Amino acid sequence: MPPLLKIRSERDQMSAIERRIADFLLENAHLLRDYSSQQLADALKISQSSVVKFSQKLGFKGYPDLKYSVGEAVARSTGGETTRATRSAKRDTQAALAESLWASKARAEEETRLINAPDKLATIANTIDRAGKVFLIGSGDDGVAAQMFAMQLSSLAIVAIHHSDPLLMAASISTAGKGDVLVMLCEHGQHHAISHLSRQFRERGGKSVSVTRHTANPLRAHADMALLVSAHDERTHIEPLLYQSALLHLLDLLFVLLCEEGDDRLAKLGASRERGKQLGES
Amino acid sequence: MPPLLKIRSERDQMSAIERRIADFLLENAHLLRDYSSQQLADALKISQSSVVKFSQKLGFKGYPDLKYSVGEAVARSTGGETTRATRSAKRDTQAALAESLWASKARAEEETRLINAPDKLATIANTIDRAGKVFLIGSGDDGVAAQMFAMQLSSLAIVAIHHSDPLLMAASISTAGKGDVLVMLCEHGQHHAISHLSRQFRERGGKSVSVTRHTANPLRAHADMALLVSAHDERTHIEPLLYQSALLHLLDLLFVLLCEEGDDRLAKLGASRERGKQLGES
DNA sequence: TAGAGCGTCAATAATTTATTCTTGATCTAT
DNA sequence: ATAGATCAAGAATAAATTATTGACGCTCTA
Numbered sequence: 001m002p003p004l005l006k007i008r009s010e011r012d013q014m015s016a017i018e019r020r021i022a023d024f025l026l027e028n029a030h031l032l033r034d035y036s037s038q039q040l041a042d043a044l045k046i047s048q049s050s051v052v053k054f055s056q057k058l059g060f061k062g063y064p065d066l067k068y069s070v071g072e073a074v075a076r077s078t079g080g081e082t083t084r085a086t087r088s089a090k091r092d093t094q095a096a097l098a099e100s101l102w103a104s105k106a107r108a109e110e111e112t113r114l115i116n117a118p119d120k121l122a123t124i125a126n127t128i129d130r131a132g133k134v135f136l137i138g139s140g141d142d143g144v145a146a147q148m149f150a151m152q153l154s155s156l157a158i159v160a161i162h163h164s165d166p167l168l169m170a171a172s173i174s175t176a177g178k179g180d181v182l183v184m185l186c187e188h189g190q191h192h193a194i195s196h197l198s199r200q201f202r203e204r205g206g207k208s209v210s211v212t213r214h215t216a217n218p219l220r221a222h223a224d225m226a227l228l229v230s231a232h233d234e235r236t237h238i239e240p241l242l243y244q245s246a247l248l249h250l251l252d253l254l255f256v257l258l259c260e261e262g263d264d265r266l267a268k269l270g271a272s273r274e275r276g277k278q279l280g281e282s
Numbered sequence: 283m284p285p286l287l288k289i290r291s292e293r294d295q296m297s298a299i300e301r302r303i304a305d306f307l308l309e310n311a312h313l314l315r316d317y318s319s320q321q322l323a324d325a326l327k328i329s330q331s332s333v334v335k336f337s338q339k340l341g342f343k344g345y346p347d348l349k350y351s352v353g354e355a356v357a358r359s360t361g362g363e364t365t366r367a368t369r370s371a372k373r374d375t376q377a378a379l380a381e382s383l384w385a386s387k388a389r390a391e392e393e394t395r396l397i398n399a400p401d402k403l404a405t406i407a408n409t410i411d412r413a414g415k416v417f418l419i420g421s422g423d424d425g426v427a428a429q430m431f432a433m434q435l436s437s438l439a440i441v442a443i444h445h446s447d448p449l450l451m452a453a454s455i456s457t458a459g460k461g462d463v464l465v466m467l468c469e470h471g472q473h474h475a476i477s478h479l480s481r482q483f484r485e486r487g488g489k490s491v492s493v494t495r496h497t498a499n500p501l502r503a504h505a506d507m508a509l510l511v512s513a514h515d516e517r518t519h520i521e522p523l524l525y526q527s528a529l530l531h532l533l534d535l536l537f538v539l540l541c542e543e544g545d546d547r548l549a550k551l552g553a554s555r556e557r558g559k560q561l562g563e564s
Numbered sequence: 565t566a567g568a569g570c571g572t573c574a575a576t577a578a579t580t581t582a583t584t585c586t587t588g589a590t591c592t593a594t
Numbered sequence: 595a596t597a598g599a600t601c602a603a604g605a606a607t608a609a610a611t612t613a614t615t616g617a618c619g620c621t622c623t624a
Binding site for chain 1: 315346347349350353354355356357358376377379380383384387388391392395400403404422423426429430433519520523526527530531534535537538539541
Binding site: 335338346 | 579582583
């Protein structure tokens, strides 16, 4: 039980002095850091030993232990508050910049999470999990994201084939069959070539998944399943960053779902990581 | 700055004994509660006064103060979650998953921002801005990030050459000269091949920038400028996501700084985007 | 009203923390 | 090289904080 809650709940069967201590703690928990048991006693005009006994009666090893617990509780409740001290001008403006960029990203990622129903995500994760081969296409920014996701899939021992080029992908797809999955990343969903691929792929019995902005777009319309990304900012140089970030976050989420899909996935991930480490030493 | 982050970031310029203490704290932060300064000293076979001095050097009032701070930090990081009862639907668990992932990322990005001094970032942005050519090397996850950054630089009309392969990069570098920049992304900074490239590159008069985890590592030591990434999580399948995310965030920040470096940069970005749009319609 | 039970405090013991001082190692400038 | 400076580390010790003890007074009850 959190210490402050415990104190409150036992407050009623306490003696007068104990109640004084309890009240002080409840009101001043956040500045307990600077109080020794003696100082606390002085502040309340009671003896130091009363403070110690109070601590022990509540089940703590002693006063420092109580103090430590209260510190934890306060930290938890006040969240990840960062003490922001005013520094030099440059530091401030740059911190503000970082802060604002971060906030924008947070918003984009949050929006993105909300417009993709959990069931849908779970279904897609499941489909990928059972898939024979996973094909990924995307160019430009999308290509990089696709590549990253492909690497993640590989590390889970899922066969993933990534191409930026629709022509190359067309060739790869000719080996696809039922149970395979095609993940198409295309910000605006307007690449005809990709829509075309989708059609071919589905004819061969595979499932297609589109990942686009949440606008109406042909790619999304033609896909079996559609993931959506939301990212907006009036500063045109920022918007692509938000798109990237939200997209990656969405894919990360999918990755984590996959990790938890089956126990052996994580084992395979561990093994893959080991191999990577050995190569890395070269 | 959170105490554990502070410890990590100063770890490199510590003496051997101090490093022992630092490592112990980082690994055993959650059970520091039961250690007095003397017990900690005994566990590490060092003197108690060393522990106290360590605390003071880090800016704490004394050992108990350090302990208190670490307690807060641990409490915060192990989630301000008041263990929510029965998670009924799939929706809930997935939302929680997303939430936790997002919180971890936020922490990693925040930490990363804090350990890279604004001045340093500004200097690097400036160096890149003035550079003739920018070379980027990185493989695996780092490679994807490098590629992404290269694309961003290109969109600002900065000449950016990216390779995953050190051999190819070696060939490219032979065209480099004074005023050029080599950005080396390498999570653990242990790739000898990259260190080798760095040496070659600097001999030709170029400036090298390393981007690694904030551990002591050879790559970082050899570089003219070093960017650092902080990302930690006990769940081994999550940590790489955090690294990715924090790394990209750092590079995004650099990108934004570049955008604001000169007015014409934004204009060029707009033009580049226009061209991209036209291509995209195909 | 004697005495058991409890809470408080002052005194003090025990523990923990902080400081001082010494030693030895590593630089630095002559 | 070498004297001097600087620093890290530990031992010894001082200072502080914390914990325990025992005495006193209060209340309740048989």
